[in-house]
Amino acid sequence: MPHGRTQITGFLLFALAIFASSALFADLPTETDFLVEVNGVVEPYSPRAVFVLPGESVRVGVDAETESTSMEVGISGGSLKQVSERKWIWEAPEEIGSYQAVLRNAESGDMQVLNLFVMRPFKEIKKGILNGFRLGKYPKRAPAGYEPPRGFIEVTEENEDTHVSAHFQLKQFVCRQKSGYPKYVPLNESLVSKLERLLDKARENGFYWSGFRILSAFRSPYHNGSQRRARLSRHMYGDAADITVDENGDGRMDDLNKDGKVDVQDSVLLHDMVYALEREDLNGVRLGGVGVYAHTRHHGPFVHVDARGTKAVWVKGIRRRVASRFSSSMQ
Ligand SMILES: [Zn+2]
Numbered sequence: 001m002p003h004g005r006t007q008i009t010g011f012l013l014f015a016l017a018i019f020a021s022s023a024l025f026a027d028l029p030t031e032t033d034f035l036v037e038v039n040g041v042v043e044p045y046s047p048r049a050v051f052v053l054p055g056e057s058v059r060v061g062v063d064a065e066t067e068s069t070s071m072e073v074g075i076s077g078g079s080l081k082q083v084s085e086r087k088w089i090w091e092a093p094e095e096i097g098s099y100q101a102v103l104r105n106a107e108s109g110d111m112q113v114l115n116l117f118v119m120r121p122f123k124e125i126k127k128g129i130l131n132g133f134r135l136g137k138y139p140k141r142a143p144a145g146y147e148p149p150r151g152f153i154e155v156t157e158e159n160e161d162t163h164v165s166a167h168f169q170l171k172q173f174v175c176r177q178k179s180g181y182p183k184y185v186p187l188n189e190s191l192v193s194k195l196e197r198l199l200d201k202a203r204e205n206g207f208y209w210s211g212f213r214i215l216s217a218f219r220s221p222y223h224n225g226s227q228r229r230a231r232l233s234r235h236m237y238g239d240a241a242d243i244t245v246d247e248n249g250d251g252r253m254d255d256l257n258k259d260g261k262v263d264v265q266d267s268v269l270l271h272d273m274v275y276a277l278e279r280e281d282l283n284g285v286r287l288g289g290v291g292v293y294a295h296t297r298h299h300g301p302f303v304h305v306d307a308r309g310t311k312a313v314w315v316k317g318i319r320r321r322v323a324s325r326f327s328s329s330m331q
Helices: 003-007 010-021 189-204 221-226 264-278 320-330
Strands: 036-038 048-052 057-062 071-075 079-084 087-091 097-105 111-118 151-155 183-185 213-216 240-244 289-293 302-306 312-316
Touching: 036 048, 036 111, 048 151, 048 189, 057 097, 189 240, 189 264, 189 302, 264 289, 264 302
Parallel strands: 048 111, 289 312
Antiparallel strands: 036 057, 057 087, 071 097, 079 087, 097 111, 151 183, 213 240, 240 302, 289 302
16 A cells, blocks of 8 residues: 555545545535635635646645634645644645545534545656557647646546536546546646536526536547647647537537527527626636537537636637627627
């Protein structure tokens, strides 16, 4: 057994036993009396995911509004140092893999989970291959914002169901290329955060969706090249996803605007929510692109969202009459 894992506390074993029995955290209360802060960023959803390189330090804490002074933390790997009543520094282990932290308010019993991924560093890619997985090559001379990912999450049959947020699982972001395990995927926290906030925005508008169907998130440079996609696709960088709403599970976009047909207007409805979200204070979430795609012979309508850090809006396959609606948001 790796050294780090022998340090599991009794509290963590207790916590992990509870989580193991609740299928994919579906039964976990989403409302808790405290929020977790990771490297200074508070998110309203649980569980949260943290992506780090081996040996990297992460600041974990409880948001300032929490009144409890009896917070406990259990962690399944690496070392944890308490720096104040409600702040800790977690030093990630050297071993690549998935770990878990549980924070608990001992007064109320409320708990939050952090799923921690120690990534395989970019520098381990040799001739476009990372530990047997064909990633291909990232463009050497690329503009700012297109630097290759720092590291790649190792996806195995054991961890692919792990939640990276309340409504999304790791396996939804994996590249669709044919390969065995382990697979590797870069994933940007801002993308996950944006998708969660988009679900909140939908709820505000009376749409109670259980999640999004992610048609395509990460596309390795190898896969991207074989599909003749844009040379510098955001999909190669782990911060883009092509999504639909598919509550009826038929594999394609639902009739969101209830006009009796599934078409580009359903993408437009989703786009409008992304656009509304972009105008709000996103609490550190990076602004990004949104693309509206009409259906073609090959696919139904969908929406591209990303967290590229600068605003970009585009439409694809839409007649000018419909596209003119976007002129204000494209400026
Ligand atoms: Zn896309």
